[in-house]
Amino acid sequence: MSTNLKNVFEASNARDFTSNQLVNEFIWTESFSELLYSTKNQVVLGSRGSGKTALVKMLSHQNLRKLANKHLSSSDKQERNNISEAKTIIEQRSLVATYVPLKVEWVNSLENYENSKDKYFIWSLNLATCARLIDTAKSCIDAYVEDEVDAVLVQRNVCKNLSRLWTLPRLINNFQELRRELEILEYEKNLMFNKESMGLTLTNEEKVLGMAFHGNLFSPFTIATKQISSALNIPDNSKWVLCLDEAEFLSKEHHQILNTHMRSANDIFFKITTMPYRHHTLSTTVNANVNVGHDLEYIYIDKLGTINKNQKSSDKIIQEFATKLFVNRLRQFDSDSTKTLETLVGHSKLAQDTNELVTDEALLVMIENHCNEVTYTRAKKLYKENIKKFDDELARKIRGILLLRDEYHNRIGSTNTSLYSGVAIISRCSDGNPRRLFRLFNHLLNGSVEELNSILPSVQSKRIKSFSHSELEVIKFEKSGKRSYELIKAIGSFFKAKTLEEKLGSDLPQAIQIQHSVDERVWAAIKSAVDLGLLYPVVKKDSNERSLFPEMEGVFCLANCLAPHFNLFPRVGRAVSISTVMNSTKVIEQMELFENE
Amino acid sequence: MYSSPYGSIWDSEEITVVGINSSARDSIETNVHHGSIALQDLNIIKEEVGKLDTKDKVKVLLTHHHPKNYTDRTFQDNDFSIMQNADAFLRFATSSEFDVIVHGHKHIPRFDIHSDSLNYPIVALSAGSFSASLKDYHNGVANFFHIIEVEGKCVTNDNILGKVTTWAYFDNNKWISASKDRDFISHEEFFGDIRNRKVLKKELKTDIGSRIASHGRFRWQILLGRKPELKYCNLGLREIVVTELCKEEGWEYLPMKNNDFLVVLEDSPQ
Structure with missing residues (x-):
């Protein structure tokens, strides 16, 4: 089956992924293990496109359960182990997570309610977390109640209890209607807040609308989790986790509120994602800061969390990730495809750590031509006395740079380098950023609708340079x-x-x-x-x-x-x-x- | 299809399909107008169909324009969807005992059962569009495809029993099950059981009531074991009837997967 490649590597946001898409493309990283097994509140820091949303979304019960039941066609041992771990967590009910995106349009709308901003923030966030909890409850019932009739009766009990706890106008007995009721409530409450901000008088009916969500932040969510635990025999020591995504849109005051809860909350754990410099504050609404290492920990996921590792380890992890991501995405469009990133782009000359590409002797000549006197003298000495030391201390570090420089100085006319090519360089140029990887794959394929044939190094180089230029240009359009x-x-x-x-x-x-x-x-x-x-x-x-x-x-x-x-x-x-x-x-x-x- | 009588017949062992071109009089030189089927063309086609042996075959009638005037949810411009001589077309369908009518034109799917004084129910499917780009023109209507499955015939009334299954395509979600709320057609539309609302309500009141009295709850799937033809009861009709009964009798309706449902006494502990 030929693959229409035009849209295969369209860069997409995990925010918009369906559950199936997310599970099919997900690659388990060390950062994910950290999120899964930690017993602390965590703030996930990562640049745009680094995979924050995919990580916390995967934690949600419905997605983790799907991952636990994923059918593996490959013989990847590590992936089998990962799936087995997910299965254990689901079966033991040790972690139940709910994913809640903090949408920018919602945060922006807070500005419309000048005098009621905080009230509206708490109300809306309470409602949003409870609405998403419905998906979690449904997933738990599907996972833990086998008999269909029992499942629907448990759903009935849970829904009715939640209707009472959330002071809804009527008792609802199924999740679909409960979801709809919360949507209507959100709409009506928005109208009410609008009315209030315009200085109009509210009726008593309007004032008590969604009263339960005016309580303490996360109280409606917490009490609901207890109901669900009781209905499904989820053990007391299970971790209920609330994953709040894209907290960079919130203000400093909102972060203070969230920090306050992280400092004091025992019933639920938080996993909050934001950009590296956008956890705006460690202060809280009480007279004490949240304590890093005690109340919360940071997980920095850029470069796939390899920022503390040496170059070689980091490169290896990022390259494995890149090749897996390529295959996982391609298989969504052509499940029989045997193409890999390597078959498309081949090996990288620049990253080769051997002297097959250029001999030590030739390298010494390049050092003489391009390096300063001190370096050349040192190189000569090492080359003469200890060839292994020459390679370890100098050649290995400088070979790639010399190749680039040599080619640059000896280029004829407008000929392009072919050195920015191959799996290793492409992986490195992605910085381990999944969305960037998709953009890079797209650039490499250059909108082609043809079969996936291998791309010449010179063509790859040209396209990678074009990609590199566009990565820089796009920053101009940011605030x-x-x-x-x-x-x-x-x-x-x-x-x-x-x-x-x-x-x-x-x-x-x-x-x-x-x-x-x-x-x-x-x-x-x-x-x-x-x-x-x-x-x-x-x-x-x-x-x-x-x-x-x-x-x-x-x-x-x-x-x-x-x-x-x-x-x-x-x-x-x-x-x-x-x-x-x-x-x-x-x-x-x-x-x-x-x-x- | 492009010359009088602007129709074609495809006849095989199990199925006879008749296509009538209601767009035959369209061209780049004509103004936008209603679809049309000339009466004399219809008579010629009817005569040809009459010559065929279609006794045990499923009969499908295809055309482009609407034989019925549907409620319009798209735009307020003049609507030329309905065809001229629609009544004659529908009469031809019922008198020739077609089982299914499929048409297009507006790209908005609808499912219905058409019947007239001849009392022969015909599945009428206004099909969505599989491949036209609809986002800008039709306010975000999805693409659709439908599968019509005929599973048998009613032993009493000889009409076909089966279902129409529909999938919708959205850019982000790709192909997903259609939904009544969003797409105006359910993922599964059953057809064939011809109990009307009153008859169904009376019957279900007895079936559900007696089951609740004896077992504390009623499950649809168990009733299907005794009355398998109820599988082909239209789900929309079923929901209306059961909801009404629950309101009247103090029961509670609990939807389940795979078109199943449970009915219990309201406020029963369970």
């Missing part, structure tokens, strides 16, 4: 994106000059260091770039510490997806101060960053 764009351009141009124009040392810079003295606008641009996955923090510390994302300090590397655009080798290099970058004569023209817009 305050122009500043971030200018900053990234400045940083990229600086490193490009260092890599391609100046004589190379053995420890090439390709990261920036921020000190407290950095301009606030520059800092804002950096945070924005991190949120969008164009800069990544270089983190060596324990991810549970607040210092994971310190304020106005840190080391940041350029996203690998930008490397082809700036003719760089995708890597983390030595850090240089941001002021060195900004003061460089090469980037003086980017000084408009500091001008008022």
